[in-house]
Amino acid sequence: MLEPHSYACGTWIAPGADAQVLKSPVTGEAIARAGGAALDFGAMIDWAKARGGSALREMGFHERAKMLKALAAYLDGRKEELYALNPLTGATRKDGWIDIDGGIGTMFVFASKGRREMPDGKVYVDGGVEQLSRKGTFLGQHVAVPLRGVAVHINAFNFPVWGMLEKLAPTLLAGVPAIVKPATQTSFLTEAAVRIMLESGLLPEGALQLIVGRTGDLLERLGAQDVVSFTGSARTALALRSMPNIIENGTRFIAEQDSLNASILGPDAAPGTPEFDLFVSEAAREITTKAGQKCTAIRRMIVPEALIDPVIEALTARLEQVVIGDPGEEGVKMGALVSEGQRADVLAQAERIGTEARRVFGDPARAPDCAGAGHGFMEPLLYCCDDPDAASIVHETEAFGPVSTIMPYRDLAHAAAIANRGQGSLVASVITSDPAVARDLTLEMAHWHGRLYFNNRESAQEATGHGSPLPHMTHGGPGRAGGGEEMGGVRGVLHYMQRTAVQGSPDILTAITGQWVKGAEERKGPEHPFRRTFSEIEIGETLHTKSRTVTLEDIEHFARFTGDTFYAHMDEEAAAANPFFPGRVAHGYLLLSFAAGLFVQPDPGPVLANTGLNALSFQKPVSPGDSLRVRLTCKRKTRRTDEYGEVAWDVTLYNQNDEQVAGYELLTMVSYSR
Numbered sequence: 293m294l295e296p297h298s299y300a301c302g303t304w305i306a307p308g309a310d311a312q313v314l315k316s317p318v319t320g321e322a323i324a325r326a327g328g329a330a331l332d333f334g335a336m337i338d339w340a341k342a343r344g345g346s347a348l349r350e351m352g353f354h355e356r357a358k359m360l361k362a363l364a365a366y367l368d369g370r371k372e373e374l375y376a377l378n379p380l381t382g383a384t385r386k387d388g389w390i391d392i393d394g395g396i397g398t399m400f401v402f403a404s405k406g407r408r409e410m411p412d413g414k415v416y417v418d419g420g421v422e423q424l425s426r427k428g429t430f431l432g433q434h435v436a437v438p439l440r441g442v443a444v445h446i447n448a449f450n451f452p453v454w455g456m457l458e459k460l461a462p463t464l465l466a467g468v469p470a471i472v473k474p475a476t477q478t479s480f481l482t483e484a485a486v487r488i489m490l491e492s493g494l495l496p497e498g499a500l501q502l503i504v505g506r507t508g509d510l511l512e513r514l515g516a517q518d519v520v521s522f523t524g525s526a527r528t529a530l531a532l533r534s535m536p537n538i539i540e541n542g543t544r545f546i547a548e549q550d551s552l553n554a555s556i557l558g559p560d561a562a563p564g565t566p567e568f569d570l571f572v573s574e575a576a577r578e579i580t581t582k583a584g585q586k587c588t589a590i591r592r593m594i595v596p597e598a599l600i601d602p603v604i605e606a607l608t609a610r611l612e613q614v615v616i617g618d619p620g621e622e623g624v625k626m627g628a629l630v631s632e633g634q635r636a637d638v639l640a641q642a643e644r645i646g647t648e649a650r651r652v653f654g655d656p657a658r659a660p661d662c663a664g665a666g667h668g669f670m671e672p673l674l675y676c677c678d679d680p681d682a683a684s685i686v687h688e689t690e691a692f693g694p695v696s697t698i699m700p701y702r703d704l705a706h707a708a709a710i711a712n713r714g715q716g717s718l719v720a721s722v723i724t725s726d727p728a729v730a731r732d733l734t735l736e737m738a739h740w741h742g743r744l745y746f747n748n749r750e751s752a753q754e755a756t757g758h759g760s761p762l763p764h765m766t767h768g769g770p771g772r773a774g775g776g777e778e779m780g781g782v783r784g785v786l787h788y789m790q791r792t793a794v795q796g797s798p799d800i801l802t803a804i805t806g807q808w809v810k811g812a813e814e815r816k817g818p819e820h821p822f823r824r825t826f827s828e829i830e831i832g833e834t835l836h837t838k839s840r841t842v843t844l845e846d847i848e849h850f851a852r853f854t855g856d857t858f859y860a861h862m863d864e865e866a867a868a869a870n871p872f873f874p875g876r877v878a879h880g881y882l883l884l885s886f887a888a889g890l891f892v893q894p895d896p897g898p899v900l901a902n903t904g905l906n907a908l909s910f911q912k913p914v915s916p917g918d919s920l921r922v923r924l925t926c927k928r929k930t931r932r933t934d935e936y937g938e939v940a941w942d943v944t945l946y947n948q949n950d951e952q953v954a955g956y957e958l959l960t961m962v963s964y965s966r
């Protein structure tokens with residue numbers, strides 16, 4: 293018998309006397325005792341803040357990202373321990389792949405985004421500098437810092453590993469400790485993953501605690517610096533988010549709740565097209581994966597009126613092939629629902645749907661032909677609602693299992709109107725090859741959907757699937773879906789941070805962000821900046837070059853050499869007629885090349901390569917006879933590997949009147965050693 297423990301204040305705590313007995317959805321046998329432990333929730337919060345929060349904040353974004361990467365790799369190395377428990381949740385190995393490998397993959401993505409998209413420091417710089425004054429002595433910048441509270445993650449039963457890791461990765465990257473509360477029914481799998489992470493020794497004490505069972509007075513204790521990230525039913529979300537202290541303190545509450553996701557078959561996708569087949573295969577997969585227990589699963593299929601029968605026929609043929617049975621057995625395509633109780637709940641919801649729609653596949657009264665059929669197993673059920681306008685239950689009732697309803701549409705506006713009857717969904721898919729259909733439906737549906745997924749013959753091979761939330765993209769939806777957003781890359785990290793607008797002089801902003809801002813102090817280094825190693829170069833270190841004159845011969849030579857004989861460089865009369873130029877002018881690219889010629893230090897040295905250039909703008913034309921000089925200032929430094937880091941330089945080109953003619957950010961890789 294499994295006994296998932298809680299982990300509180302550095303100690304593993306066994307289930308209490310009144311623990312819940314969990315039964316296998318496959319055999320009906322008791323498999324675990326969970327919950328009932330006497331936990332001191334106040335002490336857990338204090339432990340998280342005092343130990344976990346302060347240790348995490350000691351680290352910068354890149355250190356935390358490295359920690360996540362190591363943690364994901366460690367989990368990956370021991371994932372078979374998780375796969376061994378996976379069938380006890382009713383899930384097949386393929387279902388488990390979404391949960392276990394999907395969760396680990398999500399953590400890897402956050403680790404990589406943390407290193408690539410967040411600064412090598414403790415203050416996140418959000419967006420560009422805002423010019424708030426004419427002379428540039430008073431500027432604005434948005435920054436974000438970690439909240440000083442604790443993140444409470446309450447998760448649904450269907451993804452015991454992914455559900456935890458997709459929240460934990462952005463939370464830890466932000467620098468905030470977490471208390472994780474998994475759904476009791478699958479808590480043993482979450483507990484195993486938490487044990488592995490703690491055994492890795494990679495996490496600071498207090499960064500991660502686990503509650504198996506009820507949350508006691510934990511939520512009542514939360515304040516303004518805490519975050520609740522909840523996944524589950526709309527009913528529980530409402531009860532929790534309307535707790536007086538949550539409202540009073542403005543405690544951040546992210547809710548991911550149920551959703552009547554739709555999939556629309558485009559008007560162009562007639563039988564015989566790859567799109568028709570794609571629609572059917574995605575729909576069949578969404579009905580059967582995790583036995584339909586996915587928040588993003590397709591609950592409503594919206595199909596052109598004339599194609600209702602072909603769709604039913606094609607889906608029936610697919611669903612007849614699905615082998616239902618013990619998820620641990622080879623060849624089984626659909627396992628069991630998570631529990632017998634869940635099956636009863638799904639059948640009750642399906643019965644409600646049946647009052648508005650005719651059943652066209654499967655029989656709720658018939659047990660699937662497999663061993664243990666009485667427990668969590670059920671057949672996929674397919675309904676068809678012929679009049680979706682008059683219906684309401686089919687748009688409101690989430691049967692959280694292998695149940696879906698087909699409904700006809702007349703035209704695109706009608707299809708969008710039906711999809712929007714879900715009153716806020718996590719995702720809708722549209723299978724079409726017609727870009728105009730995609731554009732029109734986006735305009736009509738995006739306001740009710742957190743994600744729109746378009747697929748057709750061109751993207752089919754590489755498309756990630758209607759039902760897969762990806763760490764790069766936001767997951768969540770408006771209205772009934774909870775109004776929350778998770779993941780979405782760095783956006784998801786910011787849920788656990790406070791965004792603050794800071795205003796002040798360039799020197800003040802430079803000191804706060806660790807990034808040089810135009811107008812801040814320029815330092816003269818002891819030698820050419822390209823001779824300095826990564827650690828020697830200081831933020832603000834500046835080189836002012838000598839100047840060179842740009843001649844007409846230079847311009848003509850460059851034009852001939854590169855083939856860029858655009859009239860503005862070659863034809864005095866035509867150039868003068870152009871509203872931007874006084875006459876023939878130098879090529880912008882010639883100016884860039886001259887700038888490099890002015891600022892480089894040619895000998896081998898710590899600068900290894902020029903890797904890019906950002907935000908280039910040409911601000912004033914340069915005419916033959918004008919001269920050019922450059923200011924090169926170290927703006928930002930980011931460690932990249934064990935050998936070198938990226939140095940971003942603010943580069944400005946001036947003419948003989950000290951007017952700015954061009955500017956950009958130059959990226960170089962610079963070695964840590966000479």
Ligand code: NAP
Nearest residue numbers: 447448449474475476507523524525528548549550551587
């Ligand atoms: P649920 O009953 O609302 O439970 C969700 C979580 O809340 C569980 O961990 C549960 O713990 C906990 N919980 C329940 N009452 C609580 C309370 N008073 N205080 C603190 N925690 C409490 O949802 P479910 O029926 O298990 O999950 C299925 C639902 O989740 C479906 O509607 C599905 O659409 C939704 N879901 C949404 C997403 C998404 O990302 N939008 C993802 C997955 C699932 P116990 O298990 O201990 O009761």
